[in-house]
Amino acid sequence: MDTDKTYHARLNSIFEVALVEEINKSADFRVFNKNEQIITEGQYLKYLPIVLNGSIRVFQTYEDREILLYYVTPLKTCIMSLSACLFNNKSLSNAVCEADTGVLLIPSNYILDWQKKYDSWNRFIISAYRDRYDELLYSFNDAVFKNIDERAMAYLKNYTEENNTNKVPLSHQALAHELGTTRVVISRILKNFELEGKVILHRGDIELKK
Amino acid sequence: MDTDKTYHARLNSIFEVALVEEINKSADFRVFNKNEQIITEGQYLKYLPIVLNGSIRVFQTYEDREILLYYVTPLKTCIMSLSACLFNNKSLSNAVCEADTGVLLIPSNYILDWQKKYDSWNRFIISAYRDRYDELLYSFNDAVFKNIDERAMAYLKNYTEENNTNKVPLSHQALAHELGTTRVVISRILKNFELEGKVILHRGDIELKK
DNA sequence: GGAAAACGGTATCAAAAGATACAAAGGGCT
DNA sequence: AGCCCTTTGTATCTTTTGATACCGTTTTCC
Structure with a gap:
């Protein structure tokens, strides 16, 4: 305090x-x-x-x-x-x-x-x-102009830059809520990011790789 | 003036x-x-x-x-x-x-x-x-939460109410631009509206039926 | 320890929207 | 009339997104 x-x-x-x-x-x-x-x-x-x-x-x-x-x-x-x-x-x-x-x-x-x-x-x-x-x-x-995967990645990048960290402490559900979509969609996208080597998924947070 | x-x-x-x-x-x-x-x-x-x-x-x-x-x-x-x-x-x-x-x-x-x-x-x-x-x-x-056809209809209704008319003087291209989408999409939607009896299409304007 | 809730993975199907291509009609201008 | 540009109609195909369902794992809370 x-x-x-x-x-x-x-x-x-x-x-x-x-x-x-x-x-x-x-x-x-x-x-x-x-x-x-x-x-x-x-x-x-x-x-x-x-x-x-x-x-x-x-x-x-x-x-x-x-x-x-x-x-x-x-x-x-x-x-x-x-x-x-x-x-x-x-x-x-x-x-x-x-x-x-x-x-x-x-x-x-x-x-x-x-x-x-x-x-x-x-x-x-x-x-x-x-x-x-x-x-x-x-x-x-x-x-209006971007796909959800771009928006999701932009969100992650923005968060990590603003908070000077490489982990975003959100569940898939919470991230979906931030972007106005559903959990399944976010899980799908994040899994793709992981396969592409862009992120590492943990329970409760998302780690952005450089 | x-x-x-x-x-x-x-x-x-x-x-x-x-x-x-x-x-x-x-x-x-x-x-x-x-x-x-x-x-x-x-x-x-x-x-x-x-x-x-x-x-x-x-x-x-x-x-x-x-x-x-x-x-x-x-x-x-x-x-x-x-x-x-x-x-x-x-x-x-x-x-x-x-x-x-x-x-x-x-x-x-x-x-x-x-x-x-x-x-x-x-x-x-x-x-x-x-x-x-x-x-x-x-x-x-x-x-984020509505489909384009709903947004288009909302736009038309809003326009006619604000301008106290029943004609919206926009080409399909112009309306597409207002909503951030493409002309073909708008033409398709408007044609559906016409088939449903909601609007009458003219060249250069859209007439909203009550 | 055990039940319940939260979290995440994944498959399948459907709907929405975008991309492209081409044709036809209207309207202005010379 | 003839040309050209804008506007509109429409078909086809693909991609993106959403909806639903089901399962296994982890955490939380009694």
């Missing part, structure tokens, strides 16, 4: 000093447990969450299906919450912790306030939207 | 009075011709466009393919331009007029300025991002 110090240092790396002070004054810090549901569809929100450590999975449900939107990782916020807060709408999505997660809760009335006072807050908010949009656009293009 | 009056009335419907005055003082109004390219990939932007009439198609190119992002319609802005302006990055997309189009050009230095002064501007900017995100999310889910 974070000490107060590292948590300050982190905020200072993206916000101006005066804003960090305001945050410390006005925001609550809360820790949620792994698998705890923070937000449920239909709920009104009074706080904008900023993750300090851990990770939150954000998804919608549609016709019994869970539609993964994104993960909120440290120093990021959740644009679905932002939209809901700002326009005082019901949340359209759910948020569940992937791990024990420390979150700053910004009371929603400060959002527009800070927009008016702090450039760094403005950039933070806009970047949040922009980054999610780019991410989604990328996924969309992949989904 | 718009007179000054209707153009004022339009801005007043979304912005506070003081902001409309600032816009009139600081922004350029320009008219572009149909098929004129306003923005090219790689270009730096000094202005944020707000469309007053007409329509702008925004797209990226990737491996010889044109990837349609969205259309900018009246009283909307272009979030790709916004991102480029705000972070002083090269534009990642192209913008071409679909029709003769009147555009307000906001010098980029005013964007953050107005964020600090006007609630309505804040909401305008955030809504712009939110709406595009929602739009793209919707398309993404369709692409």
Whole structure:
């Protein structure tokens, strides 16, 4: 768990000093447990969450299906919450912790306030939207123009690069879910990758060979 | 073409009075011709466009393919331009007029300025991002979870509802492009729709039956 | 230890979608 | 009228993906 110090240092790396002070004054810090549901569809929100450590999975449900939107990782916020807060709408999505997660809760009335006072807050908010949009656009293009095996390999490569490892700790089922397909399809593809010498399969994780 | 009056009335419907005055003082109004390219990939932007009439198609190119992002319609802005302006990055997309189009050009230095002064501007900017995100999310889910015939029908229905007509003025080729597939596939699907009595096909447009 | 759940392998069949090729019709232009 | 380009119709073949079923192994939990 974070000490107060590292948590300050982190905020200072993206916000101006005066804003960090305001945050410390006005925001609550809360820790949620792994698998705890923070937000449920239909709920009104009074706080904008900023993750300090851990990770939150954000998804919608549609016709019994869970539609993964994104993960909120440290120093990021959740644009679905932002939209809901700002326009005082019901949340359209759910948020569940992937791990024990420390979150700053910004009371929603400060959002527009800070927009008016702090450039760094403005950039933070806009970047949040922009980054999610780019991410989604990328996924969309992949989904429309690429085959699943390419998408799967891209996912594996991306994961290993971002997390600086060569093992992706997902079951076939979980990977299928990430890509919006079914377990059998993923098993088939991964087996082919293994035969081609591109990966080594273990129970519960996939090892990417160089 | 718009007179000054209707153009004022339009801005007043979304912005506070003081902001409309600032816009009139600081922004350029320009008219572009149909098929004129306003923005090219790689270009730096000094202005944020707000469309007053007409329509702008925004797209990226990737491996010889044109990837349609969205259309900018009246009283909307272009979030790709916004991102480029705000972070002083090269534009990642192209913008071409679909029709003769009147555009307000906001010098980029005013964007953050107005964020600090006007609630309505804040909401305008955030809504712009939110709406595009929602739009793209919707398309993404369709692409991943639905068959092309469903997507095609959804497109037709959506078009006729939004434009209050029962004819969609697109060639099969153009519709294929909208949905990221090929002409033959669309022709096949539309022919089926016709046999099922759902549409009537004409050269250059598709008529949706009730 | 034993039952239940999660995980992974694999075969078979069906459906969806893409690729290619060719023909015919419509519409504009000289 | 004659030419050309765009649009549409359609057949054939292949590839990709999904659906279902069944089995064996590993893990988890009482």
